[in-house]
Amino acid sequence: MSSEKTKILFVCMGNICRSPTAEGAFRAQTRKRGVEYLFEIDSAGTHAYHIGEQPDARSQQAADKYGVDLSAQRARQVCTADFYYYDYIFAMDAENLAEITQICPSEYQNKLALMLDNIPNNNCKSVPDPYFAGRFDDVFLMLNRASSLLLDKLTKGKKKH
Numbered sequence: 001m002s003s004e005k006t007k008i009l010f011v012c013m014g015n016i017c018r019s020p021t022a023e024g025a026f027r028a029q030t031r032k033r034g035v036e037y038l039f040e041i042d043s044a045g046t047h048a049y050h051i052g053e054q055p056d057a058r059s060q061q062a063a064d065k066y067g068v069d070l071s072a073q074r075a076r077q078v079c080t081a082d083f084y085y086y087d088y089i090f091a092m093d094a095e096n097l098a099e100i101t102q103i104c105p106s107e108y109q110n111k112l113a114l115m116l117d118n119i120p121n122n123n124c125k126s127v128p129d130p131y132f133a134g135r136f137d138d139v140f141l142m143l144n145r146a147s148s149l150l151l152d153k154l155t156k157g158k159k160k161h
Contacts, residue, residue: 007040009086015045015075018092020055024068026147046099050075062136083108090115093126118150
């Protein structure tokens with residue numbers, strides 16, 4: 001297997017709540033297991049509402065409770081180059097999956113999936129948007145669990161340095 005990093009992009013609508021939380025949770029999981037050198041991790045939004053902004057303060061507070069710092073992240077919008085560059089692109093919900101599916105070149109559609117599909121036998125397919133509804137802690141825990149299980153899949157058979 002090549003030593004090239006596995007590149008992962010997490011996507012939601014504005015890139016200030018769910019996808020930065022997924023990025024932070026996954027990054028924290030890689031550090032905890034000592035495999036951060038195997039991955040390149042980023043997040044983006046399907047819409048340009050918040051480009052350049054930090055994650056929502058409520059998302060940052062929820063992540064902080066679990067020792068995850070999101071403060072260095074800045075929102076950006078998904079672009080066509082992302083489909084060529086990233087190995088895996090995980091949408092936070094069906095609506096955003098549909099958005100990226102429409103703009104993704106057909107030869108890269110196999111890179112697209114729902115984040116919660118990483119949780120076996122999970123009935124909930126979409127991460128609820130906490131922007132208006134709250135539930136920031138629930139969203140963090142949900143994404144942290146999905147991140148842990150995703151990391152299990154991606155590191156199976158790989159040795160730590």
